[in-house]
Amino acid sequence: MWYKRTIPLALVFVAGLLGFVHEYIPHPLSGEFREEVTTSIRIIGGFGLFIGAYSLLHMHFSRIRRRQSGWGYSVFVFLGAAVMIFLGLWNEGDGPLVDPQPDVMTSLQWGYYYVLVPCQATIFSILAFFMASAAFRTFRVRNLSAALLLGAAIIVMFGRVPISEEFGRLLFGEGGSQLFPKASQVLMDYPNLAAKRGILLGVSLGAIAQSLRILFGIERSYMGGGD
């Protein structure tokens, strides 16, 4: 239906055109216009919170409702969210409408430093173990490519840590201390640079093409399903 698809697509095009054109206009008006737009976007973005929160909570809620396997764990999602939101709104008794007192650890920050930070940091750090085990069990020189890759990886891994300087000294005396760091540096500065730049150029062309497809309504997948 035209008001479900046509107009939105027209909006995309118009907004895109404005965004594109104003980049080339030095006139103060274009700057003011952008300020207007960006403030609006900031406000709209704020509302995005509700969507994220809803979809996540809704998912866990339906798990609990349907008694899906492991639904009990979903309760903790609500628990965590509820506690943090309460602490934030309570705001040491000052209520949600005023700023938190500066430079005292509020209970919200307490929750942040001692629950959120440890959990997130740890979950990410677990990968260190998995990599080590993968390194032993699955990273194989199946072919020339993999061989090059692993070789480069080893040089870089070794060159990037201080011990490689000690090792260099050990082998070649004082002069050799920079051998391995230099090796990894060279590897990063030349082959790595070349490949990364090639990728960068290719990918950015792709990105531009993607933007075009969006502008001209050829790419609509971001609109989600429905008519």
Next chain:
Amino acid sequence: MAIPPSELRRLAITRHVIYVLVAAAVVVPLALGLTPGKFEATPYSHKLFDKVNSLPPGTRVLLSFDFDPGTEAELLPMGAALLRHCFRNRLVPLVMTNIPSGVDLARKIVKEAADRSEPDWGRKQTSGVDYVFLGYRPGDVNLLLNMGENLKGAFQNDYYGKPTEDMPALKDIRSLKDLPLVIDLAASAWVELWIVYGADRFNFAYGAGVTAVMGPDMYPFLQSGQMVGMLNGLRGAADYEVLLEKLDRGTFGMMSQSVAHVLVIVLVLAANARFVYRRLTGREKD
């Protein structure tokens, strides 16, 4: 060929053994407080350090701490070192973040650095005069564009709700164009967004601290001069600490880093030696 359970159990065991080795490689050096012998800072860390060092006292430097707890271990030491450097050289750091869940991390290190540097200045560091913590505003890249037009418009108040309009620290700073140097610490696309929507549009010198994961991808920008320097991973933080001659978490981590790397290298070599041997003797087709 299905794997017999015995084989699976063997796999599980090898895995757990490796986990233990890794844990040991990291914990032991830290617990014993081993630090590596003297090592030279990598070139790009050095470049960034020199850039900051070259700024005259009173210069305003924008630090954008766009990371959250997930990568705090790598980036937070950089932030601490940079702030320490700023305060030591009497620069005025303007700190912001584009990541809501990074606000309190940023706030924490700014506060700590300010308090720590009190002796350097001989007086209490005051927010709004010696440094500004702008906090977080949504809007993503549009926020950067906004700051490029009108910084005080984008941040009408600082994190503590004080109006930025007539803050001494922001005197005659109208927009990003008035800042000589911006440094971004990020584990995400923000590093590049700062180039695209910031440095290249508003012509300020730009440096970055990134997680080692992203490090290699940044080389095109370093070579093209779109970045003046870069701290790459925990090693970058260690480099900066060494250059500052004030060792801290980054440097203390380096010994564990070294041992763990060696461990991984040994594992890869061992496994592949076995693999190649088997392949040569035709016992593994793959």
Next chain:
Amino acid sequence: MPEPQPQPTPETPSARRSIELGVLSVLLIVFFFVSFLRHNPFSLSGEALSRSIGTILGAGLTLVIYSFLYRDNPLFKVAENLYVGVTLGYGAIMTWRMALREEVYRPLLLAPTSEALGQALLHRTVPILLGVLLVMRISRKRSWLSRYAYCPLVGWGAGVGISLSVHTYVLQQLHAAIAPLQQAVQNGSLDPLTWGWFANAFFPVAGSLAVLIGTVAVLFYFFFSVEHGPVGRGVSKVGIWFLMVSFGASFGNTVMARLSLLIGRVQFLLDDWLKLK
């Protein structure tokens, strides 16, 4: 992040379970014992108390999550879900404080003068309406309304993106890419086979040549419009080699990064929890 679990050994699941429970309880006792030993909450009060409790909690969560390395277990799942919820709640509060309260509540409901209110209405009514529309996305039937909110955003982003990526990723990169060889040629010393010649003529030239060849080869590898003849195959082979070396560099750095995160956690456990420093 889970790894494949070996099938529970068929013979003695119950025996294994009881062993695990035993070990777990021992570990719990040790954990609390150590925690109280290092920072005894009873001797503290006020901020120090909350901090020490926090540290114990944080250390506990850290260890619980690492317990996953032994195998997936309920404690881990609890911590994981708790973390998801806490993140959500914190994000919600931050967005309220930093965005909605600053941009919507304060300008409109705390407008100092009627003039200010007028200004706020003038500049914010439309975005706020759009914001409300955006939220429509969560409704099954009305979700199309949200398109009116995010389509302009998407379009604007795309439009601005085009000229900026042309500038940053294409033109700037090209400019940087074609310069080095010339610089190397122009600044290099001219008497060959001396150390200086190697240092500032040979290597720079060789290096910038390598970069040029690599970049072109990689671009060619991603070039799909022509069937690769023998030459083409050769070039794209070179391209793939360069790609692989750069992947190796990324690989090495990724390992470094993950280990750094682990180091960060261990530092927390040793310095803050066990107070070894």
Next chain:
Amino acid sequence: MMVSRRVCLAAVGAWALLGGGRASFAASGPATASAPTTATAPAASAPTTAPVPLPVPDGAEVRAFDRPSDDGSAVIVEWPKPAALPKGVSYVVEIAQAPEDFAAGRFKSVPVPAAPKSSNPKYFGFLSEADKHLLYASITPADQFPPPKPGKLTAERVDELHEAGRLTEALADRAKRSLRNTSPEAELTAEEKADRAWLERFRTYLGTRDSVALKDEKEKVNAERYYYRLAVTDGTRKLYAARDGQPVVISAEARPDWFKGFRLNNLLFALVFSGIVMAFIQAARRNPNLFIRKIAGLEAVEEAIGRATEMGRSVYFVHGLNGVSSLSTIAALNILGRVARRCAEYDTPIRVMNVDAIVTAVSQEVVQQAYTEAGRPDAFDADDVCLVASDQFSFVAAVSGRMVREQPAAVFLMGYFYAESLLLAETGASTGAIQVAGTDAYTQLPFFVTTCDYTLIGEELYAASAYLSREPRMLGSLRGQDVGKAFLMIVLVVGTGLLTLGGVLARLGMDVNLFRNLFKAFS
């Protein structure tokens, strides 16, 4: 560097078109009108008595004009470079609102650096050899004649605002009341606290309004026409650029321009490239058989399915984490279509693992479609395409668990992956399956390359899917991008070549500006 980057040959044209065109030579008009003041007349004839003659520019060559391609905030004054600029000698530009004001002494003098015009091609483009000798200074009138800055918030200001109707009686009183009240926060009554808080809000609001107003004022000031005189001084004497004894007075107005000349190359590239891409997309619509070279990875796909068939074991297809809106997911779905089709033909069981509900739904359609095309719609079982989990960690756990249990013979990992890539691929490898991965997540590619038997790298994934699906938007933009890549490759090779040749020539003492400028054109 920073500047030269921005430059392009085209900018020259643009400059002439948009900025240079507006250069106005007021020397003829007002210059003659304004007689030099008695104050300056002796100075004008000073050189006779001077020990060192100051390098006075020839009045005929001094010009003022609007700075091109800018937001109307500056006027350019330019003059010829002297043979030599003795030490301690510097230039001064004097600016006045009317020619007569010089006589009346109502003018501002601005010391300006002697910057060569050729050093700022961003605004001036490349100069013809004839103009290489010009120096320039850019003057912002609003800095010299600044509009009155709105005052701080005082009782007087409050009254003004009240008279201007911007504050009601009551609010004005409230403002003054809490302005008077300077006692510390602690001693305030609730009401006084409220007043102070209100005042703060009002101050903030006023501040932003004032800065906006000031900005507009400055723009107005800049837009006026101003009159300029150029002098050279060594601190004691001051000589004016003069024509027949008269200091030359020139004038110009700064005007905001409507196009950034220095971005013309950018615009051209964007437009041309867009045109090509769109053209190819249209072409692909008309003829979906646009040539795309065969992607080696696809043979690996066939081979893997074949092996699964021989071993009579299942094929796993694992999607990445991103939703349908992401390119890589779309590409993955196209490839899934092909894989499912083959599996249907060979009667090999296929399992599709998803983490995203919508992707699941689409995948089901795709697989069902494939089975129908293969003529065995009955064999399709919707449960083979399932949403195994809804977040990263549990996704990996579930998929890994199933892999270990079912021991698939072939595993396809297609789409955008994050940290889970390593674990999925490792599990697959440990179960001895043939693995084919495809992703544009470059940070994850290293793990796939080392753990999988074949990997579709970055755009190869799109290419493969375009090759299979013949979908115009993918096919077309792929071809369009190829043209872009070809262009980039040529620029890289030819550009480097010519620049280097230029470098060599320079070493041989030849002029290489030709080459330099030629290749500034590309950035």
